[in-house]
Amino acid sequence: MEAVVALERDAQLMLRVREGDDTSFGLLLERHRGPMVHFLYRMVQNQAVSEELAQEVFLRVYRSRETYEPTAKFTTWLFRIATHVALNSIRDRKKEKGHESLDEEMLDGMERQVADRQQTVEQEMVHEVKLREVRQAIEALPAKQRAAVLMHKYEGLDYAQIAGVLSCSESAIKSLLFRAYEALRGRLAHMA
Amino acid sequence: MICLSRNEQGAELLSSYLAKTLDAARTAELDRHIRECADCRGLAMVWERLDEFAVPEVTPGFDARLYARIAREEARVLGWRKWLWRPVAPLAAAAAVVAAVLIVHPFGSPDAAKQASKTEIEQVAQAVDDLDLLTPIDR
Ligand SMILES: [Zn+2]
Numbered sequence: 174m175e176a177v178v179a180l181e182r183d184a185q186l187m188l189r190v191r192e193g194d195d196t197s198f199g200l201l202l203e204r205h206r207g208p209m210v211h212f213l214y215r216m217v218q219n220q221a222v223s224e225e226l227a228q229e230v231f232l233r234v235y236r237s238r239e240t241y242e243p244t245a246k247f248t249t250w251l252f253r254i255a256t257h258v259a260l261n262s263i264r265d266r267k268k269e270k271g272h273e274s275l276d277e278e279m280l281d282g283m284e285r286q287v288a289d290r291q292q293t294v295e296q297e298m299v300h301e302v303k304l305r306e307v308r309q310a311i312e313a314l315p316a317k318q319r320a321a322v323l324m325h326k327y328e329g330l331d332y333a334q335i336a337g338v339l340s341c342s343e344s345a346i347k348s349l350l351f352r353a354y355e356a357l358r359g360r361l362a363h364m365a
Numbered sequence: 366m367i368c369l370s371r372n373e374q375g376a377e378l379l380s381s382y383l384a385k386t387l388d389a390a391r392t393a394e395l396d397r398h399i400r401e402c403a404d405c406r407g408l409a410m411v412w413e414r415l416d417e418f419a420v421p422e423v424t425p426g427f428d429a430r431l432y433a434r435i436a437r438e439e440a441r442v443l444g445w446r447k448w449l450w451r452p453v454a455p456l457a458a459a460a461a462v463v464a465a466v467l468i469v470h471p472f473g474s475p476d477a478a479k480q481a482s483k484t485e486i487e488q489v490a491q492a493v494d495d496l497d498l499l500t501p502i503d504r
Contacts, residue, residue, distance in 0.1 A: 211420040
């Protein structure tokens with residue numbers, strides 16, 4: 174029920190952007206900035222890159238305003254653009270420099286975050302190790318499975334929406350997610 | 366039989382189960398099953414472990430950086446449109462199309478053309494994007 178209301182609100186805002194109302198673009202940005210950056214962060218596991226990519230997404234939305242038609246759900250469209258830019262970025266970065274460096278950048282950010290909270294050294298270490306396992310398990314998924322899991326687990330998209338984002342049938346998404354969660358179970362369940 | 370790890374709806378069922386939105390009968394059935402099934406316990410555990418993957422706050426300058434990029438792009442587009450507001454516009458567009466086609470079909474063996482990587486396809490997509498900008502829209 175809530176989703177329907179959200180859809181209409183987003184589409185209305187976007188139609189106003191099409192008519193030249195930049196305030197509405199600001200409202201759309203306000204509503205979707207967090208989910209976009211967070212989705213992209215978990216996709217590429219690097220904060221600077223995720224923000225850069227999220228800007229690319231919103232830039233494309235703005236660029237498309239004059240031809241926008243509310244045919245698909247706005248969120249689906251947004252995640253479609255985000256997945257596209259993320260997959261391109263992952264491919265390019267793999268070409269450029271192997272993904273070890275990704276890990277290092279991630280660890281930096283993670284260590285800072287952990288240090289911010291006042292935990293004992295021991296808790297910190299346990300937390301760090303567990304977080305690293307989760308990150309690596311997600312990173313080990315094929316990119317499309319990774320995108321599907323992130324949308325499903327963290328962004329609350331249902332099978333139909335994810336199917337729309339990835340241009341697959343719903344049943345294809347079901348088995349994609351099934352395989353992905355099975356892979357995660359294989360990697361994570363034994364080390365809880 | 367409700368085993369999540371043998372059911373393609375498993376992920377959906379599990380998320381509803383953990384969010385406690387399943388009806389009482391299903392919840393009870395799953396409670397019982399998860400106690401007996403190690404695979405499903407594993408799946409439930411994975412679901413909870415994924416919650417550990419926290420995300421950092423969006424940095425404060427995010428919107429300002431975005432609006433600066435938009436402004437730069439707007440300025441560029443305005444420049445294009447001004448330049449195109451001349452009789453040569455259709456010619457320029459045609460030349461751009463020819464250029465784009467040449468990128469996809471470089472002269473050479475069909476094999477070489479086949480090897481044209483995704484990068485080239487993207488360059489064309491970019492060129493097509495730019496073509497969109499070539500359409501005079503001043504209203
Ligand atoms: Zn089971």
